[in-house]
Amino acid sequence: MKPRPFTYVSPANLDEALQALERYRDNARVIAGGLSLVPMMNFRLIEAKALVDISRLEALAYIREDGDSIEIGAATTQAELMAWPKLADTVPLLTAAMVHIGHLQTRSRGTVCGSIAHSDPSSELPLCLATLGGSVVLQSTRTKRVLPASEFQSGMLTTARNFDELVVAVRFPKRKPRTGYAFTEMTQRHGDFAICAAAAIVSGESVRLGIGGVADKPTIRDWPKLQTAEMDDALNDFAWDLGGSDDQHATAAYRRDLVRRLGRKVIEEAAQCSN
Numbered sequence: 493m494k495p496r497p498f499t500y501v502s503p504a505n506l507d508e509a510l511q512a513l514e515r516y517r518d519n520a521r522v523i524a525g526g527l528s529l530v531p532m533m534n535f536r537l538i539e540a541k542a543l544v545d546i547s548r549l550e551a552l553a554y555i556r557e558d559g560d561s562i563e564i565g566a567a568t569t570q571a572e573l574m575a576w577p578k579l580a581d582t583v584p585l586l587t588a589a590m591v592h593i594g595h596l597q598t599r600s601r602g603t604v605c606g607s608i609a610h611s612d613p614s615s616e617l618p619l620c621l622a623t624l625g626g627s628v629v630l631q632s633t634r635t636k637r638v639l640p641a642s643e644f645q646s647g648m649l650t651t652a653r654n655f656d657e658l659v660v661a662v663r664f665p666k667r668k669p670r671t672g673y674a675f676t677e678m679t680q681r682h683g684d685f686a687i688c689a690a691a692a693i694v695s696g697e698s699v700r701l702g703i704g705g706v707a708d709k710p711t712i713r714d715w716p717k718l719q720t721a722e723m724d725d726a727l728n729d730f731a732w733d734l735g736g737s738d739d740q741h742a743t744a745a746y747r748r749d750l751v752r753r754l755g756r757k758v759i760e761e762a763a764q765c766s767n
């Protein structure tokens with residue numbers, strides 16, 4: 493199928509992009525890599541009268557260290573972030589997770605902020621952002637605000653972004669000392685969206701587990717360091733609390749089993765890296 497006709501807007505700078513979003517109001521869509529948006533428009537799951545293309549805005553193509561975080565601008569592709577030489581030392585969870593995102597070809601156009609803005613519950617980047625406690629920078633012609641990841645994504649493909657706001661950047665907290673990070677996921681084939689994805693952060697005192705692909709958004713649990721039997725109980729409770737359902741990819745029971753097994757695996761891996 494083909495999308496309905498739309499106006500293509502190629503702003504010369506950020507101000508022009510924000511003005512276009514204000515002008516077209518809820519009839520506008522931002523296009524970044526287009527990897528998710530274009531198929532949805534082709535299937536007519538999404539309609540837009542105007543597409544505002546931010547992919548060529550040089551001012552938004554950056555990765556910079558900003559205190560305890562790294563900030564990634566909206567035109568930065570996933571491949572550019574993976575190629576950033578400091579990534580493994582600075583945000584090791586992203587190094588572990590990003591190889592699971594699609595394929596070389598999709599990562600070379602797909603943007604980091606586009607994935608966060610799209611907010612697919614199975615996506616790796618929203619799960620990493622939520623587990624690390626990162627944030628999203630939103631800007632319109634009138635305001636600029638920073639939302640924690642937990643407030644940004646409200647459900648499946650749903651966020652707190654207003655129609656006239658652009659996600660101009662996302663901020664991932666840097667690694668902390670004596671803390672381990674690990675990521676894994678289960679897919680039908682390499683590069684597919686995750687049936688269940690798990691991210692863990694373990695330090696001397698605490699365990700944090702984030703799960704994607706089961707509930708309608710990434711879901712996080714924090715525990716003190718637990719003994720083996722207590723951890724099994726905690727993972728089992730978490731698996732049931734997530735309330736996953738049957739679909740064409742997996743049953744709810746299989747997803748619960750993945751939460752228990754992948755959860756334990758990433759927690760153990762992160763614990764090994766925490767010394």
Ligand SMILES: Cc1cc2nc3c(=O)[nH]c(=O)nc-3n(C[C@@H](O)[C@H](O)[C@H](O)COP(=O)(O)OP(=O)(O)OC[C@H]3O[C@@H](n4cnc5c(N)ncnc54)[C@H](O)[C@@H]3O)c2cc1C
Binds near residue numbers: 604612
């Ligand atoms: C074959 C294939 C496999 C894939 N596998 C995976 C996978 O395993 N894991 C995964 O996470 N993804 C996967 N994807 C999707 C991933 O490649 C996309 O890059 C990502 O979902 C969206 O990024 P994008 O830059 O392409 O955004 P676009 O498709 O351009 O936009 C997606 C949505 O976000 C909005 N948007 C984009 N940027 C902004 C912004 N800065 N501010 C406000 N709104 C914005 C758009 O309006 C649109 O609604 C796959 C895609 C394909 C085609």
